[in-house]
Amino acid sequence: xxxxxxxxxxxxxxxxxxxxxxxxxxxxxxxxxxxxxxxxxxxxxxxxxxxxxxxxxxxxxxxxxxxxxxxxxxxxxxxxxxxxxxxxxxxxxxxxxxxxxxxxxxxxxxxxxxxxxxxxxxxxxxxxxxxxxxxxxxxxxxxxxxxxxxxxxxxxxxxxxxxxxxxxxxxxxxxxxxxxxxxxxxxxxxxxxxxxxxxxxxxxxxxxxxxxxxxxxxxxxxxxxxxxxxxxxxxxxxxxxxxxxxxxxxxxxxxxxxxxxxxxxxxxxxxxxxxxxxxxxxxxxxxxxxxxxxxxxxxxxxxxxxxxxxxxxxxxxxxxxxxxxxxxxxxxxxxxxxxxxxxxxxxxxxxxxxxxxxxxxxxxxxxxxxxxxxxxxxxxxxxxxxxxxxxxxxxxxxxxxxxxxxxxx
Amino acid sequence: xxxxxxxxxxxxxxxxxxxxxxxxxxxxxxxxxxxxxxxxxxxxxxxxxxxxxxxxxxxxxxxxxxxxxxxxxxxxxxxxxxxxxxxxxxxxxxxxxxxxxxxxxxxxxxxxxxxxxxxxxxxxxxxxxxxxxxxxxxxxxxxxxxxxxxxxxxxxxxxxxxxxxxxxxxxxxxxxxxxxxxxxxxxxxxxxxxxxxxxxxxxxxxxxxxxxxxxxxxxxxxxxxxxxx
Numbered sequence: 001x002x003x004x005x006x007x008x009x010x011x012x013x014x015x016x017x018x019x020x021x022x023x024x025x026x027x028x029x030x031x032x033x034x035x036x037x038x039x040x041x042x043x044x045x046x047x048x049x050x051x052x053x054x055x056x057x058x059x060x061x062x063x064x065x066x067x068x069x070x071x072x073x074x075x076x077x078x079x080x081x082x083x084x085x086x087x088x089x090x091x092x093x094x095x096x097x098x099x100x101x102x103x104x105x106x107x108x109x110x111x112x113x114x115x116x117x118x119x120x121x122x123x124x125x126x127x128x129x130x131x132x133x134x135x136x137x138x139x140x141x142x143x144x145x146x147x148x149x150x151x152x153x154x155x156x157x158x159x160x161x162x163x164x165x166x167x168x169x170x171x172x173x174x175x176x177x178x179x180x181x182x183x184x185x186x187x188x189x190x191x192x193x194x195x196x197x198x199x200x201x202x203x204x205x206x207x208x209x210x211x212x213x214x215x216x217x218x219x220x221x222x223x224x225x226x227x228x229x230x231x232x233x234x235x236x237x238x239x240x241x242x243x244x245x246x247x248x249x250x251x252x253x254x255x256x257x258x259x260x261x262x263x264x265x266x267x268x269x270x271x272x273x274x275x276x277x278x279x280x281x282x283x284x285x286x287x288x289x290x291x292x293x294x295x296x297x298x299x300x301x302x303x304x305x306x307x308x309x310x311x312x313x314x315x316x317x318x319x320x321x322x323x324x325x326x327x328x329x330x331x332x333x334x335x336x337x338x339x340x341x342x343x344x345x346x347x348x349x350x351x352x353x354x355x356x357x358x359x360x361x362x363x364x365x366x367x368x369x370x371x372x373x374x375x376x377x378x379x380x381x382x383x384x385x386x387x388x389x390x391x392x393x394x395x396x397x398x399x400x401x402x403x404x405x406x407x408x409x
Numbered sequence: 410x411x412x413x414x415x416x417x418x419x420x421x422x423x424x425x426x427x428x429x430x431x432x433x434x435x436x437x438x439x440x441x442x443x444x445x446x447x448x449x450x451x452x453x454x455x456x457x458x459x460x461x462x463x464x465x466x467x468x469x470x471x472x473x474x475x476x477x478x479x480x481x482x483x484x485x486x487x488x489x490x491x492x493x494x495x496x497x498x499x500x501x502x503x504x505x506x507x508x509x510x511x512x513x514x515x516x517x518x519x520x521x522x523x524x525x526x527x528x529x530x531x532x533x534x535x536x537x538x539x540x541x542x543x544x545x546x547x548x549x550x551x552x553x554x555x556x557x558x559x560x561x562x563x564x565x566x567x568x569x570x571x572x573x574x575x576x577x578x579x580x581x582x583x584x585x586x587x588x589x590x591x592x593x594x595x596x597x598x599x600x601x602x603x604x605x606x607x608x609x610x611x612x613x614x615x616x617x618x619x620x621x622x623x624x625x626x627x628x629x630x631x632x633x634x635x636x637x638x
Contacts, residue, residue, distance in 0.1 A: 003513070003520050010508035302504035305465060306518050306565075307493025309486065403465035406500055407456075407577075 004312060008320035011292070012327065022288050023328040026281055030332030030378055031339070033277040037270050038340045038368035039348070044266050046363055047193055051259055052252055053131040054192040055201065057097075057224035058233045061240065061249045066221055072103050072175060075219040080247055084223060087243045093232055096128040097225040101209045101218055105172030107152075107202065111161040117201050118170060120209030120218070129224050132190050132203060139164040139188035148208050150184035153198025154191040162186050170202070174213040182212055193363045225249075274378060281325075282385040289321050289393035300397050301405025310398050317394035318387065325386030326379075333375055343368050410477065411438040412573050412605050413462060418471035420457050420628075431457040432468065433628035439573070439621075442603040444596065446616050449625035455609040456577060458625070462607070463496050463575045464488040476572060493521055497566030499576035503558040505550040511537060511561045512546040518569045536564035540594050556587025560594060567598070573605035580612050592618050 012019055052058065061084060066074035076084070088094055101120030106113055123142035127133045132151060133141040142149055150170070152162060162168055164186055171181035184204060192198055210218045227233060233251035240249035253260035293300070303313060347365045350357060354364030420432040431454045439445055447455050460466035461473060464480050472481050475495055483491060492498075505514045515536055516529040524532075537546050540560040550558050559579060566574045576595075580588040596618060598604045608615055616622060624632040 003509075003517065006513075007506060007508060014508060298502060298504055299506060302498075302500065303506075304489070305463070305492065305498050305500075306521070307489055307569075308521050309489050312521070403460040403463075406498075406504060407502075 004316045005319055008316050009323055011296075011320050012323045015292070018288055018291070019324060022284055022324055023331075025284050026325060026328035026382070027332040027335065029277050029281045030329060030382070031336045033274045033378060034333075034336035034370060034374060035339060035368065037274060037374055038336075038344070038370040039366055040266060040270050041370055041374075042344070042368040043357075043362050043366050044263060045369060046367065048259060048263060050193045050363070051197075051256065052230065054135060054190075054194075055130065055197060056252045056255055056259075057129055058227045058230050059223075059225040059237045059240070059249050059251050060255055061223040061225070061244070061247055062221065063247050065246075067248060070102075070104065072173060072213065072219060072221075075101075075221050076247065080244065081220060083244050084240075084247065087240055088223070088225065091236065091240070093227050093229070093236055095226045095228050096125075097223055098122065098125045098129040099206075099218070099220045100126075100222040100224060101206055102221040103172045103209070103213070105170050107156065107160060108169045108171065109160040109162060109166075112159060114156055114159060115200060116156075116170065118172060118209070119201060119203050120206040121203055122206050126203070129226055132192075133188075135190045135192055136188045137191045139186065141188050142205060143187075145185050145187050148182060148184045149187035149205070151188040151190060151203040152186055153201060154189050155195050155199035156202070157186070157189045159199065162189075164189065170204075172212075175215055175219070178214075180212055180214075182208075184208075193358065195359050223249075271377075274381065278378070278381045278385045281382070282389045285321060285325050285386055285389040286392050288324065289317070289390065290396060292320075293317065293393045293397050297400060297405045297408040300400055301402045301408065304400065304402035305406050313397055314394045317397050318390040321390030321393065322383070322386050325382055325389070329379055329382050333379065337375070340368050340370055410441070411474075412441045412443075412476060413607070414438045414474040414477075415458075415462070416472045416474070418458070418461060418468045418473065420454070420461060420466070421469045430628045432461065435471070435625075435628070435630050437623060437630060437633060439605065439607060441572075441605055442599065443621055444599045444606050444619055445621040445623065446608045446610060446619035447623045447625065448609075448611055448616055450611065452627075453625040454628040455611075455625055457628075459575055459577055459607075459609045463498065464492050493518070493569065495572045497569060497571035497574040499559070499562050499566050499574060499579045501578040501581045503550070503555070503562045503582075505558055505561055505565070507550050510547045510549055511542060511553065511557075511564075514550070514561055515564045515568050518565060522569055532568060533564075536567055537561070539598070540564045541590075554587070556583050556590060559583060559587070559591055563591065563595065567604065573607055576606060576608045576610075578610050578612070579608065580610065580615055585614070588612070588614050 063074055063076050063080060088097055098121060103118045105116050105118045107116045137154060141151060150168065160168060166186050167183045168186060169181055170184050171179065174180045206218050213219060227236060237249040237251040300313065344367050347367045350366055351364045357364050416436050418432050418435040419430060422429045422431055435458065447458060449455055457466065461468050468481060472479055480491060506517065512533050515533045519529045519532065537543055540563055542557060542560055545553055545557055580591065583591065592615065595606055599606055620636050622634045623630060
């Protein structure tokens with residue numbers, strides 16, 4: 001066995017140029033596959049994180065009435081609020097949470113109008129749950145104006161020609177279904193990777209919201225909760241739902257199924273890209289090995305003549321193919337790891353296509369990242385592909401008639 | 410007892426409408442320790458006969474016996490095993506494995522036989538010494554002359570302690586000095602150790618050293634001449 005391995009390994013180096021071309025293609029294939037995977041995965045993760053941080057959080061709780069019909073009057077009852085507070089305070093996996101008042105409304109300026117989701121928050125608490133305060137591209141986060149400040153998205157600001165200090169009229173129905181309208185001064189403009197979020201969400205203080213709907217107490221429609229680990233969200237959402245009556249806790253994947261779906265489909269499509277790259281590499285390896293087998297016809301004929309059985313000839317070709325493919329794999333993996341780690345820290349500036357990325361919900365600064373399983377997956381794929389690739393040349397070698405092969409010119 | 414015996418061997422090739430008898434009703438015996446040359450012009454059937462005797466090809470009809478064991482009709486796997494244990498091959502183009510050293514090339518067949526490393530090393534060194542290549546043991550074929558490579562091939566053929574050695578045009582690629590040197594080594598092994606050599610050649614230098622000459626023409630054995638030296 002050792003000699004077969006030795007022959008196979010030395011055969012790999014017989015034609016250094018040819019093997020070098022295959023090595024280079026394997027290194028580039030692995031690097032290209034993993035780097036593209038890392039860019040795509042990084043963009044997706046950034047988008048997911050962005051959405052979780054800026055709006056979704058890990059879990060949200062709503063009353064069942066609100067889930068069935070989004071109305072101002074479908075807020076939590078006092079008993080539900082007490083029950084939820086008790087449950088949340090006892091769960092050690094919950095890092096922080098905020099309560100939100102929500103209403104559908106319209107924002108109007110002299111330049112036009114836009115349908116809005118008006119979200120009433122307690123700024124200091126909301127800051128702990130979502131990252132809108134850190135995504136401000138202009139202005140401040142509820143610290144400058146005392147009288148009805150509003151934080152808006154950059155897309156809305158562009159469409160309604162709003163700037164810091166300018167006023168936008170926000171209108172919606174109060175608890176008695178009366179049409180109300182009030183002027184809000186723009187204090188901050190945020191920018192998330194999502195154009196649609198930036199266009200349709202505005203944040204005001206809960207106290208202003210309560211005042212506008214002519215209520216004595218806040219109308220709470222939503223709890224936004226962050227956990228110590230996002231992976232626990234399904235389990236904890238289920239636990240919370242069991243313990244509260246008339247309300248339902250949902251994790252981010254349920255609240256934003258398109259995000260979860262996009263995550264899954266992207267993973268599948270990226271895996272397909274990887275498979276295509278490995279498949280293309282396989283053809284290169286098959287071609288190289290077929291050429292090698294053809295060149296060594298006489299030598300293989302001799303081996304068969306002197307009594308090397310077909311299983312050993314087959315094994316030798318398989319090992320040689322495997323060496324040819326996987327000897328380059330560690331280099332490819334190392335370069336991939338190095339470049340992904342480097343660009344994962346400094347980022348890749350795609351500002352030239354920033355508008356397109358913004359419309360698609362992505363940041364223009366991309367930080368490639370990848371799960372460690374991807375390195376294992378591609379290694380397994382290369383090994384599997386080279387094993388499959390070895391079958392054709394190995395079968396070809398076995399078909400040689402030793403008497404003819406040994407006299408081949 | 411004969412080492413090899415053929416009985417009414419016929420090998421027919423079909424080319425379109427024509428049938429050609431490459432070997433035509435050939436019967437002979439070769440005793441242990443013979444130094445036999447199979448000669449004849451190109452197309453006389455020497456190589457086909459050698460292939461059949463070596464279990465690399467099967468006859469259309471007739472039988473081949475090695476030590477009274479019939480090999481015609483054996484399965485491919487059994488023939489491979491049979492060749493490994495009983496026959497040594499020397500080829501015109503040496504056919505050494507270029508990535509292995511002379512020592513590794515000689516040990517290759519023993520490795521296939523499952524011999525231990527110690528046994529392989531001992532015999533390999535003995536054999537390479539006997540062909541005068543003790544200083545070239547660690548050289549690869551590319552670092553040796555044609556004559557040296559063919560001597561390694563002879564050592565390899567002997568490594569498995571075969572019943573006989575089939576040498577197909579072993580001197581065709583060698584100069585006169587190398588040919589003489591190789592034939593001297595083979596003749597010495599034949600005389601001193603009783604190793605049976607069967608050559609297929611039309612090289613007069615080899616024919617001159619033979620003690621028995623089987624001459625073929627158009628697939629037929631036309632003469633069987635023993636020469637006293």
